Amino acid sequence: MQLSDEEIVAQIKSGKDSNQAFRALIEKYQERLYWHIRRMIIDHDDTDDVLQNVFVKTWKGLANFREDSNLYTWLYRIATNESITFINKKKKENNISIDDESYHLHAGQADYLMGCDEIQEKLEKALLTLPEKQRAVFHMKYYENMKYTQMSEVVGTSVGALKASYHIAVKKIEHYLIEN
């Protein structure tokens, strides 16, 4: 039987069976967080590094987790921040402006598109033209059907700003699909 978020947090904080509870947490959220990070970072190895960092930070921070937000959004927030930090660091290392939106294409990380059908390849390339944060917003809404209120907690932006960001992302993608 899968433990609830509350049970996981309570067990880890109490120190009793904390290893088991932490394992349950990882197994419960690893795939969703992986794809959330992977959508932003694209490369699997980099995603793996960032995802591990997310869980290490989660383990260290759980003692101070106040539970005024739910575990799910807290984990997404850590994952989003870690991903953005990683991307900015990578850009700095490669002397690419942090505002450069087409970083992944320039970095030659579009190999994963091989094997996609033509229309899917176009969609993926369209997604790569979005800034990382906007791509994360698009992913959370379009692929994960997340509520704007939840997304607001994850990204730390108002619901209105998120709606606007999503609409802009959708229009950019549509434009790219039509033009190409």
Next chain:
Amino acid sequence: MNKENENIENEELMKMAPTLFGMTKVNNLKAPKGYFSNLADTVKARIDNEVPDGYFENLADKVIDKIEKEKTKVIPIPKRNIARIIPVAASIAAIFIIGFLLNQNNIVDTIASDDNYLENLTNSELDEAMHYNEMDDLICYIDFEEDFEEGFNEALQIENSINDIDLDFTSDEIDEYLSSDYYLDVEY
């Protein structure tokens, strides 16, 4: 998200981006096979091997504290041990003192026997000694004896001559002598 909200959002998407809306939602990215089955173990191993938070911030202080403790470490000596050491130390000291006194007597005897050594030698023994290895030592001994006697006689003569000098000077004569710079030319 409830069904009503989902429908509204879908309608919005259809109006804004009909091409995107018409596409099937497919995940084109792939994760390696078995990746998720090992992730929990990998993360746990990483946490277990990680250096604890703040470890390096406190390391210098910890090392300095340890060094200070080592410096000020007092090794207590039990009182019973002192009581045992005193008679032993006194016995050792007594043995040393007795040994030293006995040794002193031997030295005196040796000196006395050395004084008579040359006197007791016959001429033939001296001649024989000249041909052996102890010859050099013997010559040194004789030289020393002769030098000492000569030096002693010389010193006696000087002392006698000083005693013969008339030392009755007046204070004026002494002042005149000191102001005359003669004494500067005196060779000692």
